[in-house]
Amino acid sequence: MTEQPTATPSDQDFLRLDGQICFALNAASRAFGGLYRVVLKDLGLTYPQYLVMLVLWEHGEMPVKEIGQHLRLDSGTLSPLLKRLEAAGLVRRERSAEDERSVRAGLTEEGSALRARAAEVPRRIVAATGFELAEVVELQARLSRLTAALDAALPLEEAREA
Amino acid sequence: MTEQPTATPSDQDFLRLDGQICFALNAASRAFGGLYRVVLKDLGLTYPQYLVMLVLWEHGEMPVKEIGQHLRLDSGTLSPLLKRLEAAGLVRRERSAEDERSVRAGLTEEGSALRARAAEVPRRIVAATGFELAEVVELQARLSRLTAALDAALPLEEAREA
DNA sequence: GGGCATTGAATTGTGCACAACTGAATTGCG
DNA sequence: CGCAATTCAGTTGTGCACAATTCAATGCCC
Known part of the structure; x- marks a missing residue:
């Protein structure tokens, strides 16, 4: 056995392939993170914070829940992240009037202004991918x-x- | 303006594209993590711990440094992770004799045995990707x-x- | 209207990623 | 040889991801 050119793959093949594909995806994701970390340092943003800002720049004020739907993140991640953005003076948070359970997050003056400085970020990133x-x-x-x-x-x- | 069918993309285009590609990669990586979390729960492994075990199953005992090269991870991540694997009885760690700076990590009996139970994991994962x-x-x-x-x-x- | 499930945000606890640093061992160069 | 630079593992501190829980507000159904 072990000599089937294009036959059904063995468990061994799957094991090695698995190690390669899941690692490749993981590594690519972290490599992106590393590049963004450098590029975003001037703006004082982390990569996930930048993603939140992208959503707010594009769509404006919205509930935390809705940000989570855009980014596939829950309140456990977003609550502290938004607090940090608020502490940085980029984001404003307030309880919704018509639904007291909901918290709406929006941009401050400073947060909106940051968009201009972020304009060159995407081009640099795409360029870096080659x-x-x-x-x-x-x-x-x-x-x-x-x-x-x-x-x-x-x-x-x-x-x-x- | 704003009507160049296939002309050079504007900063706006890049901003939106950026939001898509970096987020797509991030989301795929986390979706993979979520699936592995479920599949690996029986084995008592997390996704990064599984990656380390894959390396050790394939290559056997090696220094922490070398594991890091395989997985693109540094000691700040690997040291506590290996400690947890050691606490779980899957991994054994010991200072190298010929270089006291180096720590070699290898499998315990139990760690080696786990490989058999992990055999079906990759096939399930690949199948899930469709x-x-x-x-x-x-x-x-x-x-x-x-x-x-x-x-x-x-x-x-x-x-x-x- | 009263009782009960549901929803939204926040908190807690665990684990990973990474920068910065520490400390010990080794290497290399004068 | 002797000392400076390097290497390796580990620690500390910050931030993210996610499960589980808590709590208040809302919706629903009788």
């Missing part, structure tokens, strides 16, 4: 499909706990 | 190229601090 725009777009599409598939598969795996 | 094997391989190659490009670009960006 990818053509079309390739970036295709990779993004593939990753989104991957995320959707994984999210869909998760409940099925959880159901295995029987 | 991707063909060839597509997984190609995605992995693209991500590796991306990581290499980002790592190469990082020093250039750091040099901008002038």
